[in-house]
Amino acid sequence: MAGAAGKVRVSRVRVVRLAGLSLRVRPREVAVTIALAVALAVLTGYALTVGKFPIPVPDVLGLLAGRPGPPGADYVFWTVRLPRVLTGLLVGAALGVSGAIVQSLARNALASPDVLGFSGGAATGALLQIVLLGGNALAVAFSSLAGALATAAVVYLISRRAGVSGLRLVLVGIGIAALLSALNRYLLITAELDDAFRAGVWLTGSLLNRTWDHVTIVTVAVAVLVPAATLFARRLGLLELGDETSIGLGVPVGPTRLALFAIAVGLAGAATAAAGPVAFVALAAPHVARRLLRTPGPSLLGAGLVGSVLLIGADLVGQKVFPVSELPVGVATGALGGCYLAVLMGRRWRGGSLR
Template sequence: MSVVLIGTGDYDIPPLDVVRTLFGGGTVAQDFIVNELRLPRVLVGLLVGAALGLAGAVFQSLTRNPLGSPDVIGFGQGSAAGALTVIVLLDGGTTAVSVGAVVGGLFTGLAVYVLAWRRGIHGYRLVLVGIGASSMLFAVNGYLLTKAKMLDAARALTWVTGSLNGRDWDQVWPLLVSCAVLMPVAFWYGRPLRMMEMGDDSAHALGVPVERTRFVLMLTAVLLTASAAAAAGPLAFISLVAPQIARRLTRAPGPNLLPSALMGAVLLITADWAAQRAFGADQLPVGVLTGVLGGVYLLWLLATERRAGRI
């Protein structure tokens, strides 16, 4: 799929020519299109999808709730608020916007954690506090857009929608470093996380430092979400859908961290390919497509959970 996506665009390149170009055998034009324009976009899509899929798996396991994903409980909106603050109030550049997104997501995560704390963190309480925070931040973001100048508003709206258009190596390297640091931390805590799915008391009896493990995993997942948002905007529903599809495909118990990361990467680049090809000359930002499809999935999930008597 990645090779097909690299070859997709106004100037189509056959898959064999894409592979040849990646190994240094293409023409000068193909080398520029593949290595400078399209390869960074695909790499950002893969890394963002993997980061969101992994973050979603961590939060859904911690909350023991299929709705406990970063985009539902407000961390994407927090990153958007940080980025919009930089764009609208500080007139910052690309790097400043990325830093603002990370800071906004991290601050939102810490605020939700503190507000949800009551002699520990309960999954449903975390989800409810996060949904409330998301609603408040959505209103703040709307207010910031009304205060922006015309050019700043257009720039901010493009970022908030979520898109892989125009991504280059300046977005690849910081995101790659973040994933290289944060993903091993999440995988390292995979076994304690699986024990925590049985309940805090059971995990504590098995020797898991429950609160420390929960805090480290939440911090890791929040940073993964914020780093992904800094690179591509707050893409909706990847972190909600990817872990659940991965769990259904593997039919394995536990958090399924690696399958969720892989599924997130596959979902995002597939959605990006569809956004480029399914609507003719009018390419959609990939965030629009993931939002529509994710919204349909969320409605189906809510109906399923209601029929099962869990909500």
């Protein structure tokens, strides 16, 4: 990722003196962060009003304030609409932060939880639950989370044998992801028709029919792991400089890398458990955040905000472009992300680097 960061023009730093204190701030970073937060608030508010049962803005505000709405609006808002929007917002944030951590740890602009096999492991866990054990949506979500954690443990342990490095982590992850992909296909083709259909729907990645259980899963992950990630933010930036430099600057590389790896896995696993495999958000959000904020290192807050904006925006596109049969958000992000990945690889190829 260092290579990618080097191609982004860094914003200027200004010293602000307030009540006898000197603070170093980046005006562009502050302004863009506020703009992203406003854009997210607007998209979230709009998403609460649209759908097959539109709810006007005054009624939405009334429902949030605890006042009764028009006939049917209470059920639609509290049982269908709000859980869907909150799940999308939190899943996008979790994927964005997870992607930023993974790219910095791997020092590779093309690394993401998808590439390292975390999403494939989550899919395997969900498929095993659906095909072999059955169970409700909550059981599938927890099995998905367990699959992601187990896959991450295997990837890390194999990579660690010869010393964890960015390239080794990516290569091992790609290999594990390929094996899991083959296993997932086998589970699909040998499953009963009803189970295969249910699994296929889950594998597309969707915010449809989300419940408060899904919201709870990703809320707990974001509330616990994102603050933990911010505590390691400075060390994460130093790790991008390489192990020797980080050690020279006093960073305990091994424990720091393991802690950040666990945080990234937890966020990606919880996001996949709540919404299914949503492609490319974790890959694209950190890139977009860096280019908008022009920070010298990873911006976890920026990546989280961009991830939420991308996911809520993609869900709205899926609802508006295909109003009769909604396009699953995973399909929308996959199409947009594929185009973004092609452009990114083309630019880096012309620049002579694919690091």
